[in-house]
Amino acid sequence: MPSVNFDDGSADLSLSWSEDSTMYPTEHKRVSQLPPGAATPGTAQTGARHELPSNLQLSADELxxxxxxxxxxxxxxxxxxxxxxxKMLVGDGTYNGFIRSAMREVPNALVVDTPADTYGYLVYHQNGASVQKRASEIMPGDIVFLADAKFKGHKGLQAYSQHVGTGVGGSVLGIVSEFEPKKSKVKVYQANQHVGQQTVESVSYRLDDLKTGVFKVFRVLEA
Structure with missing residues (x-):
């Protein structure tokens, strides 16, 4: 399934990852346009919350x-x-507040009235280094959830470690801006918890470097 890169010209605040010599499948191609039949966004509306059926099963094509x-x-x-x-505060400054603010701008987005770690249909689930579920390619606009996630690897020649989704801030939520399958790197927009800085930041997570913790990706469904 093709990967997607929407280059909106915004600054990339993520770390730079080194390329390696591994050969990757050639079927992964970046797509720079919307698929035929994509709906046109409208004016923001606030819809009723819903619960997802526990037995809901969607195919890759449906997703x-x-x-x-x-x-x-x-x-x-x-x-x-x-x-x-x-130049302004988005939402209430929390991870969830940013997600809800974005969803209000998409009138046909299904707002799910379930626990905070569920925002739609689960398309990807990784626990530590083990992938538990992969129902679809990760796409821009998907919702990311991280809990007690520890990453460890290299950026260039430098070793790095990263621990997110724990402590006072709790679980991390964000919206995918880009996914690079060859590097297993997900770029995410998320609320910035650092005082005095831009209130939404762009960060990157490399799935191959996840050692412990949970990384989930949800696809928001149509209302």
Whole structure:
């Protein structure tokens, strides 16, 4: 399934990762346009919350169709909020507040009334180095959830370690801005918890470097 890169021109605040000599499948290609039939975003509305059926099963094709109707517009909304956050507070400054602010800009997005770690259909689940579920390629506009996630690897010649989703801030939530399959790197817009800085930041997580903790990706469904 193709990967996606929406280059909105915003500054990339993520770490630079070194390339390695591993050969990767050639079928991964970046897509720079929306799929045929993608819905047009409208004026923000506040819809009722819903519960997802526990037995809901969607195929890869159905998940891509949902992404074309909802996810692409959620990405656009999150990108706009990222730019606006340079001069204003987005939401209430929390991870969840940023997600809800972006979802309000997509009137056909299904707002799920479930625990805080569920925002739609689970398309990817990784626990430590073990992938538990992969129902679809990770796409821009998907919702990311991290809990007690420890990453350890290298950026260039320098070793690094990163521990997120724990302590006072609790679990981390964000919206995917780009996914690079060859590097297993997910770029995410998320609320910035550092005082005095831009209120939404762009960060990167490399899935191959996840040693412990939980990394989930949800696809927001259509209302």
């Amino acid at each position: 891509m169709s949902v992404w074309g109707k909802v996810g692409v517009h959620l990405y656009t909304a999150s990108s706009t909020l990222y730019e606006n956050s340079k």
